[in-house]
Amino acid sequence: MKFNEIFWKIKKFFLAEVLHRHYIRSGKCKGCGKCCQNIYVRHAKAVIADEEEFEYLKSLHYFYSYLKIVGKDEIGLIFECTKLNKKTGKCTAYNKRPILCRQYPLEEIFMMGGGISPECGYKFTPLKTFDEVLNQVKRR
Numbered sequence: 001m002k003f004n005e006i007f008w009k010i011k012k013f014f015l016a017e018v019l020h021r022h023y024i025r026s027g028k029c030k031g032c033g034k035c036c037q038n039i040y041v042r043h044a045k046a047v048i049a050d051e052e053e054f055e056y057l058k059s060l061h062y063f064y065s066y067l068k069i070v071g072k073d074e075i076g077l078i079f080e081c082t083k084l085n086k087k088t089g090k091c092t093a094y095n096k097r098p099i100l101c102r103q104y105p106l107e108e109i110f111m112m113g114g115g116i117s118p119e120c121g122y123k124f125t126p127l128k129t130f131d132e133v134l135n136q137v138k139r140r
């Protein structure tokens with residue numbers, strides 16, 4: 001077995017069995033700024049859907065004060081971050097950006113029913129094939 005194959009197997013095992021991940025993330029940020037505009041924002045277990053709640057949240061964490069409401073639909077409030085320079089796609093609060101932005105994107109987005117922009121430079125590939133998952137289920 002080649003070194004690359006062994007490395008991949010170890011990495012896959014670590015991600016799936018130790019970190020309990022379902023996807024492997026690859027790629028890098030292209031600085032398109034799509035994840036900072038027209039976004040839903042979650043607090044606790046739900047998407048923020050109420051203006052009053054949003055006003056209250058601003059007093060809890062500085063990140064909420066970065067946000068501006070740009071719309072609302074059946075899912076919740078739609079935001080854009082005022083720290084985004086829309087011309088350059090760059091964050092003007094880069095060194096002060098919250099952990100949420102630093103870690104973006106995480107696979108939890110999919111668990112919450114969301115997704116990443118088609119323009120995003122990151123890609124998520126399932127760690128297990130459909131057949132592997134099916135075999136696991138059959139063995140239970």
Ligand code: SF4
Nearest residue numbers: 036081083084091101
């Ligand atoms: S703080 Fe920066 S990275 Fe985070 S949403 Fe705002 S513009 Fe984007």
Ligand code: SF4
Nearest residue numbers: 029030033035120121
């Ligand atoms: S959508 Fe993806 S590529 Fe664009 S700024 Fe956000 S993380 Fe970077």
